[in-house]
């Protein structure tokens with residue numbers, strides 16, 4: 001009986017691998033992955049989803065091409081491809097095809113939606129995509145590719161990332177977008193209400209700080225970031241009437257870190273190699289009030305690093321774009337413990353970003 005079942009399994013396995021070998025569907029899908037990304041980026045960039053949100057009803061491809069100033073032939077193919085990707089719907093009328101947004105594109109791909117991912121997509125299209133052109137070199141060299149991609153030195157990571165004011169602003173908008181989707185989950189993963197004085201180190205445009213003060217009415221959050229980032233955060237992202245968010249200009253590696261109950265490090269440690277993470281965590285531990293803590297917000301690899309695929313992809317992105325990598329819960333816990341933090345707890349949110357809390 002066991003033998004019979006065993007041979008059936010073997011036969012099934014052989015069958016499916018023969019099918020794959022006859023017609024490697026999966027490989028074709030992977031091969032086309034970047035074509036899919038670029039179609040979505042292009043429709044966003046040209047304003048297809050914004051136009052269809054504003055229009056009273058579905059529009060023909062000629063009308064969309066005219067309103068957006070593109071060729072009719074290019075637009076028709078772009079719209080049809082978006083239908084294939086389920087980013088648009090289409091109705092066939094006697095006059096021809098009429099296109100409309102899907103719920104997904106209304107919610108996430110239009111600029112005006114509160115959950116818009118437009119800026120994240122544009123950062124991928126205009127910056128990340130160019131770095132990935134040098135992925136092979138990144139693997140060969142074991143380091144980021146700013147010199148090849150943009151002709152700038154990568155000696156100071158954030159000098160390279162912020163190689164112009166425009167790039168820095170694109171980065172800030174791009175990174176902030178995800179917190180309208182995942183912010184509440186990571187900030188609510190643990191009860192942070194006992195911590196009232198909170199520093200968001202590398203808090204950037206403040207998306208997570210906003211989530212934090214809205215969930216914890218007794219908290220104040222200070223965004224600690226490089227001076228030019230803080231300036232833009234104040235001018236463009238955090239409304240001045242928001243008194244519970246304050247700012248601190250500084251370099252967390254070189255300048256003092258003020259005392260607080262809780263330090264948030266969201267997507268900070270993944271930028272850096274272990275020695276820099278250790279240096280930063282030890283400094284935070286010293287500054288932290290007794291009984292206080294540190295909240296890491298990162299995308300987590302499985303302990304055996306077999307997944308999740310999204311995190312594996314992001315770890316490759318850290319190779320081309322940063323100095324760090326994505327890590328497992330055990331790797332983060334080890335860094336926290338070495339800096340003196342204890343009672344380390346890991347919470348998976350089921351979404352892209354997870355939370356790890358360590359106490360002093």
Ligand SMILES: C[S@@+](CC[C@H](N)C(=O)[O-])C[C@H]1O[C@@H](n2cnc3c(N)ncnc32)[C@H](O)[C@@H]1O
Nearest residue numbers: 175202203204225226229250251252253266267
């Ligand atoms: C990958 S971004 C993460 C931003 C934000 N925490 C988030 O998750 O959206 C890294 C942040 O760290 C800031 N940063 C980098 N080096 C820094 C330093 N030496 N001192 C202070 N902030 C720094 C950057 O300006 C940027 O805002």
